[in-house]
Amino acid sequence: MAKEVFYSGCAAAAYGAKDARVEVISSYPIRPYTGIMMELSKLVANGELDAEFVLGEGEHAQVSIAYGASAAGARAYTGSSGVGVVYAMECYSPAAGGRLPCQMAIADRALDPPGDFGSEHTDVMSARDQGWIMGWAESPQEVYDNTIMYYRIGEDHRVQLPQFCCQDGYFVSHIPGKMQMEDQKAVDDFLPPYNPPHPLNPKKPINHGPQIFPDQGSAINVQRAVAFDDIEAVISEVVTDYNKAFGRKYSPFVDEYMMDDADIAFFIQGGHARTARYAVNHLRKKGVKAGVSRLRFMRPFPTEAVAASLSKVKAVGVIETNTSYGGVTRGGNIAPEARAACYNLDNRPIITSFMAGLGGEIVTLNEFYAMAKVLSDAVKSGKANNSYWMNFEKEVLDTHK
Amino acid sequence: MAIEVKTQNLEMVKSLRQVPQEEHYVPGHRTCQGCGPALVYKLVSKATGGNAIFLGPTGCMYVANTSYLCAPFAYPWMHTQITNGGAVASGIEAAYQVLIRKGKYKGELPSIVVMAGDGGSIDIGLQAMSSMMYRGHDALFVMYDNESYANTGIQVSPATPYGANTTFTPPGKNVPEGRVLFPKDAPQLVIGGHPAVHYVATASVAYPVDLINKVRKGLNYKGPSFVHLHAPCPKGWLFPAQKTIEVAKLAIQTGMWVNYTWENGEYTYDHTPKEYKPVKEYMKGQYRFNHLSDAHYAKMQAFIDARLKAPGKPIAIPVLGPREQ
Numbered sequence: 155m156a157k158e159v160f161y162s163g164c165a166a167a168a169y170g171a172k173d174a175r176v177e178v179i180s181s182y183p184i185r186p187y188t189g190i191m192m193e194l195s196k197l198v199a200n201g202e203l204d205a206e207f208v209l210g211e212g213e214h215a216q217v218s219i220a221y222g223a224s225a226a227g228a229r230a231y232t233g234s235s236g237v238g239v240v241y242a243m244e245c246y247s248p249a250a251g252g253r254l255p256c257q258m259a260i261a262d263r264a265l266d267p268p269g270d271f272g273s274e275h276t277d278v279m280s281a282r283d284q285g286w287i288m289g290w291a292e293s294p295q296e297v298y299d300n301t302i303m304y305y306r307i308g309e310d311h312r313v314q315l316p317q318f319c320c321q322d323g324y325f326v327s328h329i330p331g332k333m334q335m336e337d338q339k340a341v342d343d344f345l346p347p348y349n350p351p352h353p354l355n356p357k358k359p360i361n362h363g364p365q366i367f368p369d370q371g372s373a374i375n376v377q378r379a380v381a382f383d384d385i386e387a388v389i390s391e392v393v394t395d396y397n398k399a400f401g402r403k404y405s406p407f408v409d410e411y412m413m414d415d416a417d418i419a420f421f422i423q424g425g426h427a428r429t430a431r432y433a434v435n436h437l438r439k440k441g442v443k444a445g446v447s448r449l450r451f452m453r454p455f456p457t458e459a460v461a462a463s464l465s466k467v468k469a470v471g472v473i474e475t476n477t478s479y480g481g482v483t484r485g486g487n488i489a490p491e492a493r494a495a496c497y498n499l500d501n502r503p504i505i506t507s508f509m510a511g512l513g514g515e516i517v518t519l520n521e522f523y524a525m526a527k528v529l530s531d532a533v534k535s536g537k538a539n540n541s542y543w544m545n546f547e548k549e550v551l552d553t554h555k
Numbered sequence: 556m557a558i559e560v561k562t563q564n565l566e567m568v569k570s571l572r573q574v575p576q577e578e579h580y581v582p583g584h585r586t587c588q589g590c591g592p593a594l595v596y597k598l599v600s601k602a603t604g605g606n607a608i609f610l611g612p613t614g615c616m617y618v619a620n621t622s623y624l625c626a627p628f629a630y631p632w633m634h635t636q637i638t639n640g641g642a643v644a645s646g647i648e649a650a651y652q653v654l655i656r657k658g659k660y661k662g663e664l665p666s667i668v669v670m671a672g673d674g675g676s677i678d679i680g681l682q683a684m685s686s687m688m689y690r691g692h693d694a695l696f697v698m699y700d701n702e703s704y705a706n707t708g709i710q711v712s713p714a715t716p717y718g719a720n721t722t723f724t725p726p727g728k729n730v731p732e733g734r735v736l737f738p739k740d741a742p743q744l745v746i747g748g749h750p751a752v753h754y755v756a757t758a759s760v761a762y763p764v765d766l767i768n769k770v771r772k773g774l775n776y777k778g779p780s781f782v783h784l785h786a787p788c789p790k791g792w793l794f795p796a797q798k799t800i801e802v803a804k805l806a807i808q809t810g811m812w813v814n815y816t817w818e819n820g821e822y823t824y825d826h827t828p829k830e831y832k833p834v835k836e837y838m839k840g841q842y843r844f845n846h847l848s849d850a851h852y853a854k855m856q857a858f859i860d861a862r863l864k865a866p867g868k869p870i871a872i873p874v875l876g877p878r879e880q
Contacts, residue, residue, distance in 0.1 A: 177653045178646060204557075204657065206649035210642070211686040218639035218683065222646025225633055226608075227660070228653055230646065244636055252633075347659075354631040354647060356606045356665045363634030364621030 156336045156400075163326035164189030166294035166333060167233070167259045167319070170301025172203045173341045176231040176257075177348075178223035180208045180216040184238040185271055186323040187261035191233065213238040217245035217258065221316070224254035225362060227353035229305065232256065235323055236263030239277040243284075249316045250285025250378065252363060255308035255348075257301070258286075260320040261327035262424075264513045272514010273323035275424065275476040279487055282453055285378050287317040287385070289451040290424035295333035297321045299402060302336075306345050306392050312384045314350075318453075322425040322475075324514065336400055344399050382454050389451065407456030408463045409448040412438065416445030416466060418529040421492055421505075422473040423449040426517045430473070433522030444526055449488070460495040469504040469529040469538065475511035483507045485541030504532045507541035517544075524550050557656045561663045562693060565602070565771040568764055575601055584627040586619040589796030591786030591803065594760045595699040596620070596670065599784075602770035605630055607666040608647060612640035612680055614672035615706040615788075616699065631665075638679050640669040641687030641696060648692040666774045667694035673714035674704050677741045685744070688779045691751030695773045696781045698741055701788035709791040713739040716811070717858065718851050719843045721791075726846040733846065735877045737858055742867055745781040746817050754780040755817040757867075760787070761803035765814065765825055772818075785812045793842030802840060809837040810859045813866035822867055834859050 161169065167190045171179070179198070181191040197203040206223075210216035216232040223230040234242065239260060249256060264274040275290070282288055287308055291297040297319070304317040321327055352360050366374065386407075393406040411431050413419060420430045427448040437444040447463040447470075449456075464470050474486025482490045485507025496502040508525050511517045521544050528550065532538035542550050568574050580600035586593035592615055600607075609632045611617045617634055620627055635643040648667050654660040669687075676684055676698035684696055703721055704710040711721040711734055719734045720726055726733035742755045754776050758766040766784065773780030787803050789796040806812035809832045814825040835852045838844040854874050861873045 177657075178649045180646070204653070206653050208645060208649050209690065211682055211689075214639060215642040215645075215683055215686060218635070218642035219646035219649065222633075222635075222643035223650035224646075225643075226647040226650035226654070228650035230650070244638060248634075248636060354608050354633055355660075356608065356630055357662070359605075359629060359631045361621070361626035361628055361632045364624050364626045365618050365634075366624050367622070370624060 156334055156340070158332060159335055160330050160332055161294050162189065162328050162330045163291070163294045163297045163321045164261065164328065165193050166298040167301055167321070168193035168197065169335055170298040171231045172197055173336065173338060174302050174305050174345055175229065176205055177228040178206045178208060178220065178230045180210040180219035180230070180232045182210045182213055182216050182234070182238065184235050186263060186327045187233045187235040187259060189327065190259050190261070213242035214245060217242040217249060220256040220258070221245065221249035221252060221254040224256040224350070225252065225354050227348065227350055227355070229348040230256035231259070233259030233261070235261050236277050237266055240265065240280055243281060246281050246284035246286060248363070251374070253314035255305070255314055255316055257304055257308065257317045257319055259301070260318050261323045262320060263323045270513050273325055274512050274514065278318050278320055279452070279476040281318070282487070285315060286453060287315055287451070288320060288453040290320045290322065291326060292425050292427045292448065293326065293333070294331040297326065298333055298335065299396065299404070302341060302345055303392050303396050307385070307388055309348050310388045311351060313381055313388050315381055315385070320424070325425040340399060344396065385454050386456065404450070407450055407459040409450055410463055411446040411448070413445035413447055413463060413466050415443060417443040417533055418469045418471070418526060419445045419447050419464065419467040420473055420522065420525065421447050421449065421464065421470050421488070423452060423488070424475060426473060426475065426511050429517055429519065430522060433519050433526070436519065437523070437526050442526055442530060455491050455495070457495045460492060461499055464492060464496055464503055464505070465499050465501065467503050469532045471506055471508045471525045471529050473508050473510050473517060477512065483540040485509050489541070504536070504538050506532070506538045508544055509541060510544040521545070558658050560652055560655045562777050563663065563666055563774050565774055567768045567771060571764060574764070574767060575604065579603070579605055579629040581627045581629055583625065584620045585622050586615070587790050587796070589789040589799040591760050591788055591799050592616050592672070592699045592701055594799070595697070595784050595786045598760070598763050598766050599668065599670065599697055599770050600630070602767040603630070603666040603668060603774065606663060607668060608633070610635050610640050610644050610647070610669045612669065612671045612675035613637035614675050615701065616670055616672065618706045637675045639683045640671045640675055640680055641683035641685070644669045644694045645687045645690060645692045648694045664693060669694065669696045671696065671698055673698060673700045673702060673712045677739050677744060678713050685749070688745055688749040688752050688781060691778050693777055694779055695770065696779065697770070698781070698783045699786045700741070700783060701786045701791060703788065703791045705788050705791040714741065717855055718838070718847050720846060721843070731846070731848070732851045737872060741783050742781065742817065743869060746867070749779070751778050752781065753778060753819050757783045757785070757812070757814050759785040759803045759807060759812060759814055761800050761807065762814065762826060769816065791843070794840055798840070805837045805840065808832050809834045810863045811837050813863070815867050817867060824866065831863065
């Protein structure tokens with residue numbers, strides 16, 4: 155029976171993994187994702203989940219254990235945060251190139267220095283080009299749902315790719331929310347057992363990952379690229395099926411709020427989108443036609459869906475929650491992709507980076523109002539800076555006067 | 556109901572005649588003439604038979620064996636990073652435990668073997684190896700020791716002997732001996748501090764029956780085992796390619812290598828010569844030691860003499876370290 159519960163994002167991920175019937179779990183402690191493994195270790199110890207719980211000696215080993223298990227034919231689950239995510243960096247390409255669809259839960263965290271427990275997307279965004287599926291949830295409910303949906307997407311034989319199932323550290327991972335956990339049988343019907351086409355099996359030997367020479371490399375790269383071409387159709391199918399099976403209302407790629415008549419938009423991924431929607435409610439009362447376009451997948455980047463959404467407005471502020479020092483906008487990594495997605499539009503909007511939600515800082519309602527002022531001014535003047543570091547720049551500070 | 560996981564029970568062989576004729580490491584690879592590690596692969600593959608999964612961390616036995624998307628393995632084989640052979644093997648073993656338990660895989664647990672070079676075992680791969688040993692996975696970690704990072708052009712590794720000329724330890728005016736450190740003791744690293752390990756052995760390509768039996772014995776244990784295999788490298792050590800076995804035997808006759816078994820805390824020694832020859836006899840046959848003086852040979856002899864008092868057990872190094880001189 156489906157049941158309503160009040161869970162944090164960490165518990166939601168753990169129960170999503172349990173309902174996905176993961177078979178090998180590899181752990182290592184780091185805040186804030188640790189809560190996921192604490193919950194799963196209890197479920198395994200109590201016999202509620204029949205899985206091997208392997209104590210990794212670090213994140214590098216965690217990912218190695220998970221993709222090894224996936225190669226052998228088991229559904230594998232791991233996770234991390236912050237510096238742990240980047241410590242495992244070597245292992246991401248082998249998992250994706252080996253087409254091993256293990257899942258890694260990310261409760262994101264700022265990188266050092268200095269030591270900082272707060273949420274920031276830079277950790278796993280650094281791994282966005284390693285061939286993994288990647289997207290952020292905005293609530294415990296979406297964490298639970300994504301955990302189950304990502305396995306079906308990643309294990310689809312048209313895809314076969316590992317997944318970063320991300321949530322904001324603390325803002326989502328540690329704040330309980332009301333959510334619905336689904337009936338195990340219904341989840342089983344939605345998510346069939348993992349059935350890899352080429353497991354490591356002595357009865358049907360295969361060699362996995364032999365050395366190649368340079369002229370053979372691009373042919374292998376193109377196979378991964380083709381998987382990312384096919385993946386959008388698979389995501390649409392899976393999200394549609396999930397909505398139908400469990401009564402959800404996800405749009406596959408871009409979740410829109412009051413975008414149809416908007417002049418300005420906040421483009422954002424993760425939990426801060428909820429604050430953005432509150433800000434839009436207030437702004438609308440003051441006559442500012444604002445909307446929110448929330449990105450549900452960073453990889454694959456849904457180029458067409460983003461262009462269709464952002465083309466509805468005149469100016470877009472990307473709330474980055476990640477850094478790209480010296481990057482093209484001197485801001486974060488999302489604005490350049492949003493700009494590129496809109497490049498072929500006849501009337502492309504002004505798109506700028508708002509550097510906010512860094513190091514664990516809350517993106518306050520006042521900050522959203524300041525961003526709205528910058529965007530409204532941009533609509534009038536027809537131009538904006540490439541990026542604004544919130545609370546540090548004159549244009550932004552002036553809006554508080 | 557959980558299904559019982561049945562594990563290997565491989566028979567010991569008494570002579571070369573009993574060694575299976577069937578090859579699981581088949582011709583067609585591109586290893587060098589006289590390659591010791593390739594011989595290791597052949598013998599370990601004969602020991603396991605076909606019900607095996609081999610993991611190949613980056614190294615000579617990855618690059619030279621699997622060039623051009625081809626590989627000479629007749630069992631499932633998977634490349635791992637040089638860093639994570641032990642971790643990937645752990646994941647595979649854990650997967651098989653749960654798949655057999657749930658009835659999703661029918662059959663005996665395959666022999667899971669990591670074939671790591673010295674770097675992939677006790678240098679960059681040490682953490683993953685140690686953790687596989689510590690966690691108690693039912694898998695065998697083979698360290699094929701050619702005493703260098705050979706695939707990348709013969710660079711020093713923690714297994715490289717004192718005095719060796721490698722491309723990172725060239726002898727020169729200020730460093731006349733080239734390699735100044737003495738090697739890490741690989742089996743001791745495993746024996747000391749991994750409560751789940753019951754079996755650690757050393758063997759040499761010079762004694763193939765012993766090597767096969769030690770691999771099988773390690774696999775028969777329901778848990779992790781470590782086998783350290785001496786695998787001379789003609790290209791890296793600079794001796795004629797037809798002398799691989801001769802060099803391997805001379806290593807044992809001079810005490811540069813000792814074949815022994817550590818089983819549940821007990822040491823047994825194999826192939827011990829009645830009288831050890833001077834280490835200089837072994838070293839002078841390899842051009843990597845050609846630059847050494849008698850003082851350097853004496854330093855090596857002092858180290859080996861101390862180690863031979865109780866091979867496999869901790870010793871105080873009887874010579875000065877690099878910061879003490």
